[in-house]
Amino acid sequence: MKMIATVLLSIAALATAASPAFAQTKLKWAHVYEISEPYHTESVWAAEEIKKRTNGRYEIQVYPASTLGKETDINQGLTLGTVDMIISGPSFAARNFPRIGVAYYPFIFRDAAHQAAYAKSPVFQEMVEEYRKKTGIVMTAYTYYGARHTTSNRAFTDCAGMKGLKIRVPDVPAYMATPKSCGANPTPIAFAEVYLALQNGTVEAQENPLTTIEAKKFYEVQKNVMLTGHIVDGVVTQIAPHVWSKLSDADKQVFIEVTQEAAARGTAKVVKREAELVDEFKAKGINIVTVNRQSFIDAVLKNFTPESLGYERKDYDRIVALK
Secondary structure (H helix, E strand, O other): HHHHHHHHHHHHHHHOOOOOHOOOOOEEEEOOOOOHHHHHHHHHHHHHHHHHOOOOOOEEEEOOOOOOOOHHHHHHHHOOOOOOOOOOOHHHHHOHEEEEEEEOOOOOOOOHHHHHHOOOOOHHHHHHHHHHHHHEOOOOOOEEEEEEEEEEOOOOOOOHHOOOOOOOOOOHHHHHHHHOOOOEEEEEEOOOHHHHHHHHHHOOOOEEEEEHHHHOHHHOOOOEEEEEEEEEEEEEEEEEEHHOOOOHHHHHHHHHHHHHHHHHHHHHHHHHHHHHHHHHHHHHHHHHHHHHHHHHHHHHHOOOOOHHHOOOOOHHHHHHHHO
């Protein structure tokens, strides 16, 4: 009888362990970046770390390179319930919540450290909370994507030097603001066609982070890199409302802490690579030019105020003042 009782107790314990209360939750984490990029490698690290810190209650599968759809699709997927977590540029969130788009205003950030200060600031936390109230989506972490610099076969050192330059930029007002303010001729061209357009002279210049200039080999058809740093880009980790609402307070804290740790790790890798690329481009014979940033800042503020692009001056002032 004693043995039977022991067996029955063992069966009961197994049944309890297999009950819904102990069930593992599987989540889909989507993004559009390649598997070699920090936005993917650190997401994979975070997925494993969340699993570890929640004793295996959450199994997160990371889907890279637009596997679950383009950036527009995965942003919509948070609301539709087709994805559970994403990393994406805040410009997509700005379509529903324009205030957060101020992060794309030219020269609002000095560098990666300034952007990191913004991610921890009261002004960003206000936006995060307003966005959550409006959409249910929770933004937990901000990762540095890179400062956008300008390549051209004509070197320049200030805003006036851009006058008449035919430059490819995305067809977005915030991206157009700097070249327009300096008298350049911004020309939207599909990203996939930029290399050929530079090669055949359809445009003379383009702008992108150094890591993109490397990946797309723009340095092969451009002689100069001007370190304009006119837009400091970033991506945000976001969690869907149908997931967040079911997390315990303790698990919410785990998701926040881990994704912020992953963002810090990813940021450090991008910053390190940018510094390496300056020297690597020099070694390839590319002319690296330090510019008078203030001349660009003055021109943008004169021609395209934050208000004219739909942003709030108080947000701009608070962000610029961050140390």
